[in-house]
Amino acid sequence: MTWICWRAIELSARTQQALLAMEFVTLVVFAVVALVTVYVNHPAHSVEVSASWFDPTSIGFTPLTNGVLLAVFIYWGWDTCVTVNEETEDAGRAPGRAAVVSTLMLLAIYLVVTVAAQSYGGPGLLSAHADDIFSGGLGSSVLGSGLDKLLIIAVLSSASASTQTTILPTARTTFAMARAKAFPCRFGRIHQRFQTPDFNTIVMGIVSIAWFVAIVNVSSNVLGDSITAIGFAIAFYYGITGFACVVYFRHELFQSVRNFIYIGVLPFAGGAMLTYIFVEAIIFDGNPANDYSTPILGIGTPVFIGVGSLVLGVVVMLIARPFYREFFARKLEVADPAVLTDDYVHPALRDGTGL
Amino acid sequence: MGTIVVGYDGSDCARAALRTAVEVARAMGDDIHVVAAYEVSRMGGEVADLAAALRERAERIGALARDQAAGLHAEITSEVVDDRPHAALTDVAERLDARMIVVGTHGEGPLRSALIGSTPHKLLQSAGRPVLVVPA
Numbered sequence: 101m102t103w104i105c106w107r108a109i110e111l112s113a114r115t116q117q118a119l120l121a122m123e124f125v126t127l128v129v130f131a132v133v134a135l136v137t138v139y140v141n142h143p144a145h146s147v148e149v150s151a152s153w154f155d156p157t158s159i160g161f162t163p164l165t166n167g168v169l170l171a172v173f174i175y176w177g178w179d180t181c182v183t184v185n186e187e188t189e190d191a192g193r194a195p196g197r198a199a200v201v202s203t204l205m206l207l208a209i210y211l212v213v214t215v216a217a218q219s220y221g222g223p224g225l226l227s228a229h230a231d232d233i234f235s236g237g238l239g240s241s242v243l244g245s246g247l248d249k250l251l252i253i254a255v256l257s258s259a260s261a262s263t264q265t266t267i268l269p270t271a272r273t274t275f276a277m278a279r280a281k282a283f284p285c286r287f288g289r290i291h292q293r294f295q296t297p298d299f300n301t302i303v304m305g306i307v308s309i310a311w312f313v314a315i316v317n318v319s320s321n322v323l324g325d326s327i328t329a330i331g332f333a334i335a336f337y338y339g340i341t342g343f344a345c346v347v348y349f350r351h352e353l354f355q356s357v358r359n360f361i362y363i364g365v366l367p368f369a370g371g372a373m374l375t376y377i378f379v380e381a382i383i384f385d386g387n388p389a390n391d392y393s394t395p396i397l398g399i400g401t402p403v404f405i406g407v408g409s410l411v412l413g414v415v416v417m418l419i420a421r422p423f424y425r426e427f428f429a430r431k432l433e434v435a436d437p438a439v440l441t442d443d444y445v446h447p448a449l450r451d452g453t454g455l
Numbered sequence: 456m457g458t459i460v461v462g463y464d465g466s467d468c469a470r471a472a473l474r475t476a477v478e479v480a481r482a483m484g485d486d487i488h489v490v491a492a493y494e495v496s497r498m499g500g501e502v503a504d505l506a507a508a509l510r511e512r513a514e515r516i517g518a519l520a521r522d523q524a525a526g527l528h529a530e531i532t533s534e535v536v537d538d539r540p541h542a543a544l545t546d547v548a549e550r551l552d553a554r555m556i557v558v559g560t561h562g563e564g565p566l567r568s569a570l571i572g573s574t575p576h577k578l579l580q581s582a583g584r585p586v587l588v589v590p591a
Contacts, residue, residue, distance in 0.1 A: 273501050275501065275508070276501045276503075276504035280504075288508070290505075292465065292466065293466055295493060297505070
């Protein structure tokens with residue numbers, strides 16, 4: 101995957117499309133077959149879909165918070181669907197539209213597959229095989245032996261797509277940081293022929309592999325906890341993006357009701373919700389009883405890794421301050437009002453077709 | 456008198472392509488127009504900085520082409536296009552009603568070209584006019 105990201109922009113995009121298509125088709129086939137079987141053959145333990153499944157108020161407060169926390173994690177990376185879905189002709193509007201379409205598609209997939217699995221197997225089967233529901237009998241009994249291997253393809257293609265979308269954005273982010281003079285300038289280099297930030301891509305690939313190998317060798321429980329820990333990072337940066345939006349557009353907030361709602365109230369509410377979940381999660385995961393692995397220094401491992409890495413980031417930033425004076429001397433900036441107009445295209449992307 | 460459009464990315468094979476283009480242009484009495492194209496992939500986010508860096512780079516490449524041409528005692532014009540190279544070359548050649556398009560090749564095999572995307576291969580299908588492919 102590192103090689104693909106480094107070597108070819110075009111191949112990266114095509115790989116991502118192919119992987120997502122495989123995953124999408126497999127899951128839709130699974131869901132449709134499962135639902136049709138439930139209503140036609142009524143297999144043992146199956147339950148018909150009921151409206152109460154969709155009522156968040158019926159489950160109580162703590163399960164709801166935990167559910168939202170899990171949801172933050174499973175929606176992480178939806179922005180990749182945005183880039184894959186993005187049309188190329190209309191650089192001004194397409195990204196926004198693609199974002200909405202992707203989110204809805206993702207929601208539909210999660211909803212339909214979850215409903216199908218729950219309806220086919222009943223709640224008992226789902227909780228008995230919470231770790232791996234597809235191989236826990238559901239796959240082969242829905243699709244029949246042989247075809248159930250398709251579900252493995254869905255899981256594998258999803259994992260590969262995620263791997264790719266871990267390397268690409270981190271390479272891009274460090275590239276942008278290097279250009280803003282907040283990171284070593286070595287990271288601001290583009291490969292002469294492949295036109296990709298090659299150094300960043302390779303470094304990120306190596307770091308990911310090293311981290312994974314190290315963690316797996318410690319124990320698979322620590323792996324589980326570090327996945328939970330990612331939730332903290334996600335809640336943190338999605339949350340801070342919401343607040344940053346309000347601050348960045350502060351001069352435009354009160355220009356119209358529309359502005360106030362779309363760049364004020366909604367992003368702030370999103371930020372506030374994620375902050376709340378962040379705190380709830382620290383309380384829940386900080387309790388060592390909820391860990392997969394042994395707590396570190398009496399703190400739950402996910403909190404140790406998740407919050408610990410954020411704290412480490414602050415320390416590194418403080419150390420970096422004297423070395424990147426120009427960047428840290430920047431004043432709080434204000435958005436260009438033109439950004440909010442319908443036809444706005446970023447200057448760097450103007451008169452271009454993108455992807 | 457016509458125009459010869461040259462695809463240029465600063466690599467050895469692009470330099471070879473420009474050398475050949477200068478020879479052909481002399482024989483024909485044609486003008487040379489160099490295109491430095493770059494593609495900004497939306498995948499991976501944080502597009503703006505990459506796009507700006509790629510544009511700056513393409514402008515430097517255009518300057519490199521003018522330097523090389525000056526060394527060959529030829530005068531050229533150049534432009535930077537934000538598009539996939541084969542599409543950019545096809546469009547510019549169409550606009551100028553060029554006699555031909557000259558590009559260099561890294562000499563990639565058919566499988567590699569199909570997977571990774573080779574500009575000369577795509578150009579042969581999209582150009583709609585003569586294409587001259589020059590190895591490094």
